Amino acid sequence: MTKGFVAIAVERCKGCGFCVEFCPTHVLALSSAYNSKGYHAPNVIAVEKCSGCNLCGMYCPDFAIFGGRNAR
Amino acid sequence: MNVTELENACEVPAGACNPVEPFLRMERMPHIWCPGCGIGTTVNCFTRALLDSKANLDKVAVVSGIGCTGRVAGYANLDSFHTTHGRAIPFATGLKLANPELQVVVYSGDGDLFAIGGNHFIHAARRNMDLKVICVNNLTYAMTGGQTAPTTPGEVISATSPYGVFEPAFNLVALAEAAGASYVARWTTYHVNQLARSMKEALAKKGFCFIEVLSPCPTLYQRRNKMGDGLDAMKFYKQVSKVRNGAPTSECALTKAGEIVVGKFVDRDRPGYFDLLKGQMTASLGDRYAEPEILC
Amino acid sequence: MHADPHGVLTGVHFLDGDHACCEGTLAAGARFSAGYPITPSTEVVERFASRIPTVGGIFIQMEDELAASIAIQGAVWGGAKAFTVTSGPGFSLMMEHIGYAAMTETPCVFVNVQRGGPSTGLPTLPAQADMMQARWGSHGDYGIIALCPNSPQECFDLTVTAFNLAEEFRVPVMLMLDECVGHMTEKVVIPEAEKIEVMPRRYTKLPPAEFRLFRPAENDAPEMTRAGEGYRFHVTGLTHDERGYPSMNLETQDRLVRRLSTKLASLAGERALFDAADLDDAEVVVVSYGITSRVAQRALQLARQRGIRAGKFRIISAWPFPAEHIASLAGRVKALVVPELNLGQMVHEVARAASGKARVIPVSHAGGSVHDPAEILKAIEEAVR
Numbered sequence: 001m002t003k004g005f006v007a008i009a010v011e012r013c014k015g016c017g018f019c020v021e022f023c024p025t026h027v028l029a030l031s032s033a034y035n036s037k038g039y040h041a042p043n044v045i046a047v048e049k050c051s052g053c054n055l056c057g058m059y060c061p062d063f064a065i066f067g068g069r070n071a072r
Numbered sequence: 073m074n075v076t077e078l079e080n081a082c083e084v085p086a087g088a089c090n091p092v093e094p095f096l097r098m099e100r101m102p103h104i105w106c107p108g109c110g111i112g113t114t115v116n117c118f119t120r121a122l123l124d125s126k127a128n129l130d131k132v133a134v135v136s137g138i139g140c141t142g143r144v145a146g147y148a149n150l151d152s153f154h155t156t157h158g159r160a161i162p163f164a165t166g167l168k169l170a171n172p173e174l175q176v177v178v179y180s181g182d183g184d185l186f187a188i189g190g191n192h193f194i195h196a197a198r199r200n201m202d203l204k205v206i207c208v209n210n211l212t213y214a215m216t217g218g219q220t221a222p223t224t225p226g227e228v229i230s231a232t233s234p235y236g237v238f239e240p241a242f243n244l245v246a247l248a249e250a251a252g253a254s255y256v257a258r259w260t261t262y263h264v265n266q267l268a269r270s271m272k273e274a275l276a277k278k279g280f281c282f283i284e285v286l287s288p289c290p291t292l293y294q295r296r297n298k299m300g301d302g303l304d305a306m307k308f309y310k311q312v313s314k315v316r317n318g319a320p321t322s323e324c325a326l327t328k329a330g331e332i333v334v335g336k337f338v339d340r341d342r343p344g345y346f347d348l349l350k351g352q353m354t355a356s357l358g359d360r361y362a363e364p365e366i367l368c
Numbered sequence: 369m370h371a372d373p374h375g376v377l378t379g380v381h382f383l384d385g386d387h388a389c390c391e392g393t394l395a396a397g398a399r400f401s402a403g404y405p406i407t408p409s410t411e412v413v414e415r416f417a418s419r420i421p422t423v424g425g426i427f428i429q430m431e432d433e434l435a436a437s438i439a440i441q442g443a444v445w446g447g448a449k450a451f452t453v454t455s456g457p458g459f460s461l462m463m464e465h466i467g468y469a470a471m472t473e474t475p476c477v478f479v480n481v482q483r484g485g486p487s488t489g490l491p492t493l494p495a496q497a498d499m500m501q502a503r504w505g506s507h508g509d510y511g512i513i514a515l516c517p518n519s520p521q522e523c524f525d526l527t528v529t530a531f532n533l534a535e536e537f538r539v540p541v542m543l544m545l546d547e548c549v550g551h552m553t554e555k556v557v558i559p560e561a562e563k564i565e566v567m568p569r570r571y572t573k574l575p576p577a578e579f580r581l582f583r584p585a586e587n588d589a590p591e592m593t594r595a596g597e598g599y600r601f602h603v604t605g606l607t608h609d610e611r612g613y614p615s616m617n618l619e620t621q622d623r624l625v626r627r628l629s630t631k632l633a634s635l636a637g638e639r640a641l642f643d644a645a646d647l648d649d650a651e652v653v654v655v656s657y658g659i660t661s662r663v664a665q666r667a668l669q670l671a672r673q674r675g676i677r678a679g680k681f682r683i684i685s686a687w688p689f690p691a692e693h694i695a696s697l698a699g700r701v702k703a704l705v706v707p708e709l710n711l712g713q714m715v716h717e718v719a720r721a722a723s724g725k726a727r728v729i730p731v732s733h734a735g736g737s738v739h740d741p742a743e744i745l746k747a748i749e750e751a752v753r
Contacts (some may be wrong), residue, residue, distance in 0.1 A: 007084040014107035017303040022262075031078050039107070044082040057090060058120065058264040061105060061112030061302075066090040097602075100613060124519065130598040135442070146602060146614060151595040154604035155438065155672070156468050162402075162435035164440025166450070167595060169426050170400055174446065174596050183667070195431040313489075353421050364422035366399040367447035368569050 001070050004052025007046050015039035019056035019065050025049040028056065056067035095129075099150050104143060108302020110261030110287030111141055114208055115148075117264055119177070121271035123357045132175045135164040138254040139215045140289075144179045152348045158188030161196045164203050172346060175204070175275060181210040181223040190222070197251035199340045204274045204281045209244065211326075218257035218292030225327055228297045230278055244284045246321040249338050254279030256338035260286040260309035261338035263334060270336060278301040278344050284304060286332065370540035371395045371528075371564035375423050379561050385523040385550040386411035389479060389543065390419065392527025398477075399425030399685070400448040402439035404432055404458060406490040408547040409481035414451040432456040437465035441474045447594035449531060449569070451477035455547075455549035456485045456519065458644055459498055459505070467506030470628055472603050473582065473590060476570070477530045481541040481550040482709075484735040494547035496658055497710035497733030498520050502542040503687045511629035512685035514542040515641065516657040521552045526684070532567035537631055538589040540657055544686065546709065547661040548738055576600060582624075583610040632688050640690035643682040647670070650679030652751040654705045655718050657683040659738055665708055667744035678748050686714060691721040698722035703751035707731035707744045727751060 006027060013035060019042050020028045027050045033042035042065060044050070050067060057066030092115065095111035104291060105111050122132065129150060136145035138157035151174075155163045159177045178185075185193055196203060212230060213219040216336050219232040223244065227236040248256045255277050259267040274281035287308060288294060289306030296328065303334045316324075317335040324333040343351075353361040375394035383391070389611040390412045393401070398421070403413035417427040425448075430436040433454055440450035454462060459480045469476055482498050484490025498505075502514045513533050517526045523545060526540045530541040572579045572591035576599045582590050602612040607624060609615040635641075643661075646668070647653065656664040661682045669680035681697060681704075683690065693719075698704060704726050706715040711732045733739055733746045 005088070006082050007088055007090070008078065008082075009090075010078065012102055013080055016108040016301070018108075018113070018306060021205070021303055021306065024138050030170070040176075041078065043078045044080050047082050050082075054091070055264070058116045058268070059090070059113055059261075060116065061088060061109055062102065063092050063096065063112060063116070065089075066092070068088055070085060086648065097613070098622050130600075133595045142465070146604060149600055151600060152536075152602045153442075154606065155603070156605060158462055159438045159465070162430060162439045163442035165428070165430075165435075166400070166439035166444075166448075167446040168442075169428060169439075170443035170446030170448040171594070171596055192435055195435070211381055252530060349426070357421060360422050362422055363488060364426050365424045366395055366426060366443070368401070368449045 001049050003070065004050035004067055005070055006047070006050055006065060006067045008041055009036050009064045010041045012062050012063050013039050013041035015041065016061060018059040019059070022059050023039060023056055024053065025051060046070060080258045086134065090118050092119045092121065095122065095149050097148055100147055103147055105140060106291045108288055108290040109140070110302065111144065111208055113261040113264065114206065114285050115144060117335060118206065118207065118271055120268040121275055125272050128173060131173055133167060135160045135167065135176060136177050137180040137189060139181040139184045139213065141179060141181035142184060151165050157191065158184055159202065160184065161192040161205070165201050166195060168202055178203055179207040180207065180224040182207055182211065183213040184271065186244065187222050194251040197248060197253045199345050200254055200279045201345050202278055202280070205283070206246065206271065207282065207284050208287045210287045210293060212289050212293040214292050216288045218296060219238060223243065230296065241326065243321065243325040245324050245337055247320045248274055248282040252280065252342065253282045253338060254340055254342050255281035257336040258284040258324065259334050260332060261288065262306050262309040279342055337338040338362055369564050369568045370559040371566045372397055373561035374563040375566060377558050379558055381556045381558060382553055383520050384459055384553045384557045385517065385520045385545055385610060387415050387482065388520040388556045389527050389545065390415040390490045391558060394419060394423055394706050395558065396449065396528045396688070398449045398451050398531065399732065400440065400443040400450040401427045401452060402429055402430045402436040403427070403618065404451050406455045406458045406548050408483055409453045409455045409479065412479060433461035434465065437462035437478070438468070440476050441465065441469055444474050444594055450588040451479060453479040453481070455481050455483045456489060456498055457487070459501065463505040464592050466512065466540055467508060467510060468512035468605050470506070470512060471605050472549060473538035474540065475534035475538050477534055477541050477543060479545065481545040481547060490736050492547065493736045494659060494738065495709045496546055496660065499544065499710065499713040502544055502618040504514045509625050509629065510630045511634060512540055512542055512687055513537065513635060513685065514544050516544045516684055516686050517549055517574060518658050518661045518682065520551065520552060520556050523549060523556060528564060528566065532565070535567040535569050536587065536589065539632065544657050560638050566747060571661035571706040580610040581612045582608060584631070588627060589638055635685055636690055637692045638690035640693055641684035642693060643684060644680060647681070647697070649677045650701050652703045652705060652748055653679040653681050653701050654707065654744065654748065655681045655683065655694065656707050657686055657714065660707050660709055663741050664744050666741040667748060670741065670745050673750045676752055677727060678739045683714065689717045689721070691717070694718055694721035695723060698726040701726050703727040703729055705729045705731060705744065705747045705751055707739055707747070709733050709735050709738065
């Protein structure tokens, strides 16, 4: 079990890239997949680096992502 | 053919919920804001501030004017009022005076608060009316197509200044301080933690509190001026912002590509409107003064 | 429900219309007012500013009429009965917010002590030239209620009525005084509080999950709530559905906007307020309102003395216009004489309702003073020739 998790509401994402850019530990990258509106949602590429800080959630203007701590 | 399955799905604990959702009317999602617009980001900060200040959400009211930021009222899961252009502050004044128990937050944009609403802003600040004013400043009138606002810096192109803005722009934090605000801060949508903290401080502080938040408008302001997208704006904020808490507001004007001074500039104690009212009335009337019992 | 005695200045007084109006607001339960000075209305709020701190409420002089007209609505949603006061130029400034009150179904009262216009006009002299503006001044389709007192006593009584109607129909109510009624001093009897009927705000008893702030109740007007009670409601001037959420489609627009007018329909008919006399044998009827009705009273007296069977129909609720009553009158008389302190406003409504069944004779006046009774008498004589 990793320290943190990231939950992504793919359909809500508008591909702005804030979360990818400002994640302090570079957990995310824009996915090559895209949602029904044509936006590339973020993809978790390094979940083991996620601290669950929820900065991604704070930045997301579309309320499409949030992070949290896994219970120990 | 679109591919909606992400390459790496992360395991999410059962029942995990985005902390912002209880504060939103989720049935009204998705919202109308553009990709890369920062208004939603400010809403996350506001949510965090409400959570951290353990506010009684039944007593928090949001009053907005007209514009992109004005739409915040409609999405907030609180008693909320989408009023007329420029007049959120006087509406909020009446709301607060009728029921002082309410925490009244004005959430509106730069054009709404400082052009058409300018007169109301300065008088509420003068009175030190107990309102928390969050101004999302995207340097334009976004909703109507990107016209010049009193905050639009020269010499950008706008919908109503097709050859370039030449009017001087307001320095909002200086204006707020001069008018009498008790609390004045500026952040950008890059500064999510600091913004949330400022909002929390404002919620706790009595008197007229003003927070300016610089936010990208990629679709209108930036696109017309080849300034990239929302992410480019955010990186720009990160790069050129300087935190100068306590800096003199007169030195904090914004320019097109210049330094953005952010921080908390004013945090002072002035007598609140209610204190002044009651003080004057009791001095004049003694025990003939009747405490307002306004609710019907 | 009866008036709260704290606000009722029971007794026999010698007051002018402005002052009597203020006492009416207090008797009706208004405990919040926001205003901006403008002649000849200012005395209403000056008295309120003087009275309210010992009654228990707040007056705030705002920075302009735009602020005053919306501050009262904020106060209403905070739970107050509230009003503002103005005259022509301020009334013009308030128009956007009158429309907002109509659209959001915010119960509140706007007092317009009409003066000579247009523009700055004659600040200290009477006119009745804002009557159409009261009905149509804001953009879009909506309805309002307008009442016309013709004496300081009525300035008290109809102010209470105005607040009651505002609560009943969740609508802004215009109280259309004029400078003459506002500044004339007469006997005003203010009864004991238990004798004054006051309509309580129709707060819903439904729990938040079930309540819909814009769903019409039995009288086609929705129930009310206020901020801070856990209803987590939304109010917007955008076209909205029953939840109050923006819903900008044709169906919602049609349903909402029609109801904003039709909910007031009873006031055009069986609930219209008017004062009629000498109609049974009348061959001509003088239709008037406000101060002009006092002058018309003299003209009617003179007409009867000359053997003319002249009757009186004094409009008290001018909007919605009592079309049914006028139509029925028109069917029974030769002519309707309509004196007004304007160049013809309500006369057009009278003519429309009369529908050609009777002659409609205006007696216009550009404003600045009241008519000479002789002018109205001349029209009455002309009507029966």
